[in-house]
Amino acid sequence: MDRVPILKIGTTLFVSIQIDLQDESVVRLQEDLADELAATGARGVIIDITAVEIVDSFIGRMLAMIGSISRLFDAETVLVGMRPAVAITLTELGLSLRGVRTALNAEKGLELLNGRA
Amino acid sequence: MDELPIRTGDDVVRVRQQVRVVAAKTGLSLVDQTKVVTAASELARNALVHGGGGLARVEVVTSALGKSGVRIGFTDEGPGIADVDLALTDGWSSGVGLGLGLSGARRLVDEFELTSKPGTGTSVVVVKWSR
Numbered sequence: 001m002d003r004v005p006i007l008k009i010g011t012t013l014f015v016s017i018q019i020d021l022q023d024e025s026v027v028r029l030q031e032d033l034a035d036e037l038a039a040t041g042a043r044g045v046i047i048d049i050t051a052v053e054i055v056d057s058f059i060g061r062m063l064a065m066i067g068s069i070s071r072l073f074d075a076e077t078v079l080v081g082m083r084p085a086v087a088i089t090l091t092e093l094g095l096s097l098r099g100v101r102t103a104l105n106a107e108k109g110l111e112l113l114n115g116r117a
Numbered sequence: 118m119d120e121l122p123i124r125t126g127d128d129v130v131r132v133r134q135q136v137r138v139v140a141a142k143t144g145l146s147l148v149d150q151t152k153v154v155t156a157a158s159e160l161a162r163n164a165l166v167h168g169g170g171g172l173a174r175v176e177v178v179t180s181a182l183g184k185s186g187v188r189i190g191f192t193d194e195g196p197g198i199a200d201v202d203l204a205l206t207d208g209w210s211s212g213v214g215l216g217l218g219l220s221g222a223r224r225l226v227d228e229f230e231l232t233s234k235p236g237t238g239t240s241v242v243v244v245k246w247s248r
Binding site: 001020021022023024053054055056057058083084085086088089092093094095 | 129137147207220
């Protein structure tokens with residue numbers, strides 16, 4: 001199973017998903033992020049899904065849960081870089097990703113976290 | 118026709134990759150490729166989680182009108198589904214998940230055929246046509 005690395009820059013945790021996600025990898029990412037949030041006191045999480053070709057109901061639910069978990073650590077999650085085809089498919093699938101904020105790209109996501117958007 | 122076993126989470130990823138390759142070769146648009154790969158991901162996971170593993174068959178098909186498409190068949194020898202209509206309802210779940218997998222997969226494809234009986238496993242065949 002491949003693991004997704006987490007980078008800490010200032011008070012933000014950056015995650016860029018560059019692998020074909022299997023279920024175990026997403027569950028592991030959720031656990032790793034919770035550990036990092038607890039250890040670092042980070043205030044924001046940016047998840048970059050530019051390279052992610054599909055988000056199905058399981059992956060979508062896990063991403064939404066990461067948003068909920070972050071909030072318990074007083075941190076906000078922003079999902080950035082969603083491909084247009086993924087957005088269309090997610091909507092038709094019936095997944096709304098409530099609880100997770102989104103931004104066009106990592107830069108805009110960071111602005112959102114810093115309250116400048 | 119490609120036959121792929123579904124025994125692990127890695128196998129689910131391999132099914133997605135193979136469906137992507139065949140769908141692209143068939144000439145499906147990027148959005149339609151994404152839809153059929155997402156549907157395949159849901160159905161492969163179902164075969165793994167609920168069916169205890171199974172098999173995916175991916176092939177190119179041609180319609181009577183000369184359109185090409187990708188057809189994927191999933192079979193498992195799991196416990197089967199007692200009430201197929203109920204299982205295809207949005208939000209109905211066997212306990213894990215949101216209950217969008219099966220109903221969502223049906224919305225993402227052009228043809229969807231589910232055959233199941235308790236004790237005999239489940240078969241799902243889906244087709245996505247190029248436009």
